[in-house]
Amino acid sequence: MIGHVNTGKSFLGCISYDLEDKQELSEEQKKAMSLKDGLQHKNRAEVLAYNKCFGNKYELAEQFRDVAKLSRRVEKPVFHFAIRLASGDQCTRDELLKIADACVKEFDVKDNQYLVVLHKDTPQPHIHIVANRVGYDGKVAKDSNSYLRMATLCRRLEKELGLTAVLSPRKFLSKEERLLPRQDNRKLKMREDIKNCLKQAHSLDDFSRRMQQAGYNVIKSRGISFIDDKKVKVKGSELGFSLSKIEKILEAKKILGLTQGTLEIEKADRGQEYMKMPYKSLPVSPNAPTQLERSIAEVISTTTSQVAAAAANLVAELFQAPYPTPDEIAAAEAMQQYYRYNKKKKKKRGYRL
Template identity: 45%
Template sequence: MIGKIVTGKSFRGCLNYLHEGRLQETEEQQRQEMEKKQAQVIAYNQCFGNKKELIRQFIEVSKLNPKVSKPVFHLTVSLAHADAGKLNNQQKADIAASLAKEFEFDRNQYVVVTHADTQHEHLHIVANRIGYDGKTAGDSNSYKRVAETCRKMELAYKLEKVLSPNKFLAPEQRVAQSQRIDQRKEVLKQHLSKAIKQCRDVQQVKQYMEDRGYKVEQGRGIAFTDQQQVYFKGSQVGYSLQTIENKLKQEQQLKEQLKQQQQQQQKLALQRQQEQIREQKRDRSHGMHM
């Protein structure tokens, strides 16, 4: 189980994304995006209603402490492949409640949303950092606290154990960095490798990755955000913008070379065929004169 927490400014933006997915160019594409996500709210705390009603309620309570610029808590919890289907909705809601208690927003507004659009089963918890008393839930040491809670939940629900980051472990528990594999990075690298083999330019690579659920930011460099809202610079996985452009160029050159080789082989095969036909004609002509 992997947990990630971010704070944000907009309840509307966060809840719109969780319910409707990434903004698409047409209504039909947006409908398909929503169908793909299959968003389902499985738990409410101190709030209730449809998306618009939830947004309104969250915003109203956040005004109790207008000095807080980022009132949105967004936690994402992803299960390991081996744990797919192990937890029911009540158990997922209970895990969310444990996280809410750890981060001290268990008396605040929050909703728990599940998605069925990725290979990794996961859930989202959107909470209001501002309580009805106007007090603000803190987010200090968030990564460590999420990791510790995930380890407890793995034991409680007999889920596959995931290593905590080295810096949160005792020295004797630490694993050499070279022995640790970030599966999210590996999946991203696999997608990029396939994209480069199938695409002709960076824009096609961008579309390829977006079709697989990544948000792609391209400027002087390139970066990818996966469906668990984990952000990677391309250079972190060995695919900087320059590297992608170079690999695309190499791939196109290789394809052109293969094409030329195939054409040459076809040309030679045709020449051999024509030579065989000429030999057969010479043989028949020779036989007729004997």
């Protein structure tokens, strides 16, 4: 179970998102997507519960705003919760309501206005809760430590309902739990698609075109990012394929005269291990450039009959991001903690005139 919590200013905007269909999709697109994946894109939202509110989105927003006026100090009176089940988990309507009830209790808005909505346009069921942080007594529900409270709530509900256990965000885990493997199926698929397109591409424009054909939107600026069909944006560096690395792969293929269909990667692929590591950005080994230069020099110095084998090894080496060893990870984390500690000391120490 994965939970998100946000605060905001607009009740109407939040309620509209939860109750309405996706505005960027036409009626024909909704029908086509429904037939393709078997999900409900038309009338995707179902209201599971109203608490001290009723009506359409305009009436609901007006009621929420009227109560929010009881507190003049709160700037963001909207509480928005989203809770999604893990892959393979299913819950009944009563169990989803139990999850919603536990959530509003945890964030002290059970006696306030709130709305529980079920969305049916994703493979895994997920609910949204729009709540008023301001109660009828004028008191405002606190939003401090909201991410930790949501993570703790999800872990407790997983045990109570017998659902798949999911790791909390890394910053809430102990040192031992941070070493547990994490897996993001979305990023794993994206990384495999990037590798397949790189094997066939001859230039950066050709690579971008092939990625678009695979269903991704490619954004290039100082770096490179990829957006999938669910509008999720991921940086190439998080996948082990930064813009500079992609350019090196394509340049190496160009220099060595590799043609489509001749590339065979023989070395073990460490990408799967990388995606399971609990870090989004990992330190790069400093000797990677020298390895690349040495490999190119070896290719240039080989005889004609050995070029093909050396070229395959070179591109295979480029495909493998220079992932750090566990000792390098521990050293990098210790260095980060050292700088954070000294930065706090400098702020506290200050200057005296």
